Amino acid sequence: MTYVEIFEVGPRDGLQNEKRLIPISEKVALVDCLSGAGFRRIEVASFVSPKWVPQMADSADVLAQITRVQGVSYAALAPNLRGFDAAVNARADEVAVFASASEGFSRANLNCSIVESLARFGPVMDAARAAGIPVRGYVSCVTDCPFDGPVAPGDVAHVVAALRDMGCYEISLGDTLGGATPDRIAAMLRAVVQELPADRLAGHYHDTGGRALENIEASLEFGLRVFDAAVGGLGGCPYAPGASGNVATETVHDWLVARGWDTGLDRDVVANAARMARAMQKGHA
Ligand code: HMG
Ligand code: MG
Numbered sequence: 291m292t293y294v295e296i297f298e299v300g301p302r303d304g305l306q307n308e309k310r311l312i313p314i315s316e317k318v319a320l321v322d323c324l325s326g327a328g329f330r331r332i333e334v335a336s337f338v339s340p341k342w343v344p345q346m347a348d349s350a351d352v353l354a355q356i357t358r359v360q361g362v363s364y365a366a367l368a369p370n371l372r373g374f375d376a377a378v379n380a381r382a383d384e385v386a387v388f389a390s391a392s393e394g395f396s397r398a399n400l401n402c403s404i405v406e407s408l409a410r411f412g413p414v415m416d417a418a419r420a421a422g423i424p425v426r427g428y429v430s431c432v433t434d435c436p437f438d439g440p441v442a443p444g445d446v447a448h449v450v451a452a453l454r455d456m457g458c459y460e461i462s463l464g465d466t467l468g469g470a471t472p473d474r475i476a477a478m479l480r481a482v483v484q485e486l487p488a489d490r491l492a493g494h495y496h497d498t499g500g501r502a503l504e505n506i507e508a509s510l511e512f513g514l515r516v517f518d519a520a521v522g523g524l525g526g527c528p529y530a531p532g533a534s535g536n537v538a539t540e541t542v543h544d545w546l547v548a549r550g551w552d553t554g555l556d557r558d559v560v561a562n563a564a565r566m567a568r569a570m571q572k573g574h575a
Contacts, residue, residue, distance in 0.1 A: 292515075292550075292551060292552065293515070293551070293552050293553075293554060294510070294515050294516070294517065294546050294551045294552070294553060295330060295331075295515060295516045295517070295553070295554075296329065296517055296518075296519050296539055296542055296543060296546075296553055296555065297329070297330075297331045297332075297333070297462075297492060297516055297517065297518045297519070298324055298327075298329045298331070298332045298333065298518075298519065298520070298521065298539060299332075299333040299494070299518045299519065299520050299536060300320070300324070300519075300520035300521040300522065300524050300525070300536070300539065300563075300567055301317060301320055301321050301324070301332065301333065301334045301335075301352070302333040302334060302335060302336050302346070302365075302366070302367060303333065303518070303520055303524075303525045303526075303527070303536055304520035304521070304522070304524025304525035304535065304536065304567060305317065305320075305345055305346075305524065305525065305570070306336060306343050306345050306346055306525065306527070306528065307345070307524075307525045307526040307527065307528050307535075308345055308524075308525075308570070308571065310573050311344065311345060312345065312570055314348050314351050314352060314355060315355075316566075316570055317334075317348070317352050318352055318355045318356050319566065320521075320563060320566050320567060320570065321334050321352065321356045321364075322356055322357050323559065323562055323563045323566055324521065324559075324563050325356070325357065325358070325359040325362055326359070326556070326559050327555050327556050327559040327560050327563060328553075328554045328555045328556050328559070329362060329555065330361070330362065330363060330554075331362070331363045331365055331384070332362060332363075332364055332365065333365040333366070333367070333386070333518075334349075334352055334353065334356065334364050334365065334366065335349035335350075335352055335353050335364075335365075335366035335367070335377070335380065335382060336349055336366060336367040337349055337350075337366055337367065337368050337369075337372075337373035337374070337376040337377045337380075338367060338369050338373060342528075343528060346367075349366060349376075349380065350376060350379070350380040353366070353380040353381060353382060354380065354381075363383040363384050363424075364381075364382060364383050364384075365382060365383065365384045365385065365386060365426065366380070366382035366384075366385050366386070367385070367386050367387075367388060368385040368386070368387060368414055369387070369388065369400060369407075369410070370410045370411075370413075370414065371410075371413045371414055371417060373385075373414075374413075374414045374417055374418065375417070378417075378421060378423065382423075383423075383424075384423060384424040384425065384426060385414070385418065385423060385424075385425055385426070386425065386426040386427065386428055386462075387411040387414055387415075387425060387426075387427055387428070387453070387458070388400075388427070388428035388429075388430065389404060389407050389408060389411070389427065389428065389429055389430070389449050389452075389453065390404060390407070390429070390430040390431050390435070390449070391404075391429050391430065391431050391432055391435075391441050391445045391446040391448075391449050392404075392430075392431040392435030392437070392438045392441050392445070393438060394435050394436070394437025394438040395430055395431045395435045395436065395437060395438070395466065395529070395530065397437075398436075398437060398529045398530075399430065399527065399529040399530075404449065408449075408452050408453075408456070411453075411456060412456065415456045415457050415458075418457075419457065424459050425456075425457065425458050425459065426458060426459060426460050426461070426462060427450075427453035427454075427456075427458030427460070427461040427462070428461070428462045428464055428494065429446055429449045429450055429453070429461060429462070429463055429464060430464040430466040430527075430530075431464065431466050431467070432446045432463045432464055432465055432466075432470070432475075432478050433465055433469070433470040433471075433474045433475065433478055434465075434467050434469050434470065435466075435467075436466075436467055436530050436531050436532060436533070443477050443478045443480065443481035443482070444481055446463070446478050446481060446482055447481040447482050447484060447485050450463075450482050450485050450486055451485040451486070454485060454486050454490075459490070460490050460491070460492055460516065461486060461490065461491055461492070462491075462492040462493070462494045462516075462518055463478070463479075463482065463491060463492065463493055463494060464494040464495075464496075465494070465495045465496055465502075465505065466496060466527055466530045466533055467496065467498060467530055467532065467533045468495065468496030468497050468498030468499055468502065468526075468533050468534055469498055469499045470495065470499070470501065470505050471499075471501055471504070471505070472501070472504045472505055472507065472508035473508075475493075475495075475505045475508045475509060476508045476511075476512070479491075479508070479509060479512045479514075480512075483512060483513075487513075488512050488513030488514050488515075489513065489515065491514050491516070492514065492516035492517060492518060493505065493506055493509040493514050493516070493517045493518070494517075494518040494536070495517070495518075495536070495537050496526060496533050496534060496535065496536055496537070497523060497534060497535060497536065497537040497538070498532070498533055498534040502536075502537035502542075503537065503541070503542070503545050506537070506542065506545070517537075517542060518536060519536055519537050519538060519539040519541075519542045520535060520536035520537075520538065520539060520567070521538065521539045521540065521560065521563040521564045521566075521567045522535075522538060522539075522540075522563075522564040522565075522566075522567030522568045522571065523535040523536065523537065523538035523541070524536065524567050524568075524570075524571060538564065539560055539563075539564065540557075540560050540561060540564045543555055543557060543560055544557075
């Protein structure tokens with residue numbers, strides 16, 4: 291069987307959009323459960339402005355209180371050097387910078403243009419290199435932007451190339467709105483693989499339109515072997531109006547296993563985590 295990695299992003303992408311301020315103990319319990327499922331990487335924190343995303347304001351406490359499992363990389367978002375320093379102080383194993391392929395979403399999510407956002411990442415990359423911290427890159431709005439409409443594949447490839455040149459070890463391609471179709475994902479990937487090989491790309495597909503699995507299937511055909519997902523299908527980005535959660539980890543797992551792929555995950559533990567995540571969403575974990 292061939293391995294496909296599911297990168298669990300529920301504790302960050304999933305929870306960041308929840309309106310109820312979730313107690314730290316619930317977040318820690320979810321991460322601790324996920325740590326026993328067999329994931330290699332779990333995104334657990336986000337060192338962004340607490341005014342922009344209040345739910346993530348306690349990220350340092352979450353990282354301090356989880357029980358770390360050897361072999362699991364605990365990841366955090368860092369939009370600028372301040373976020374990077376906070377992530378390192380909290381002992382994040384890796385960080386992620388996040389850019390957009392469209393100007394409208396870049397303004398809404400980062401309050402600056404694409405070029406300005408890339409300039410802010412420069413010092414993050416330098417500091418990460420000096421500290422030996424791996425940096426992942428995200429590109430949002432790889433097919434559609436909530437503000438600018440359809441996004442050209444070449445625009446995505448352009449930002450991918452910029453993040454590659456800065457030193458991101460892997461780049462995750464975000465269908466932020468969750469409205470992509472397999473043919474448009476394929477068109478986007480045809481342009482992107484000219485800049486970065488498939489083994490350094492990941493698919494990050496929100497499931498608003500219910501076609502995330504088909505988009506994963508199209509991406510597998512291009513050679514992608516890493517997909518981001520959130521237990522319980524939690525979440526979304528507060529700055530992407532109309533978008534819903536990430537594709538659910540348990541759904542991706544079952545779909546992959548049924549097609550002969552190995553995820554290395556314990557299905558019972560994933561199911562427990564999904565139950566916890568759904569209860570957190572309803573407000574009674
Ligand atoms: P800004 O207002 O332009 O920047 O925000 P600023 O430098 O003027 O800072 C504003 C305030 O934030 C200041 O505080 C700063 O000190 C503070 P004040 O002086 O007003 O009290 N600040 C910070 N605080 C904590 N940590 C920091 C930090 N930086 C500044 N790192 C900024 C610019 C980037 C900070 C803001 O736009 C921001 O935080 N944006 C993040 C939005 C976000 O987190 N979105 C969700 C994650 S992305 C996502 O979900 C997409 C993804 O899943 C992929 C996909 O689905 O496509 C990854
Ligand atoms: Mg996302």
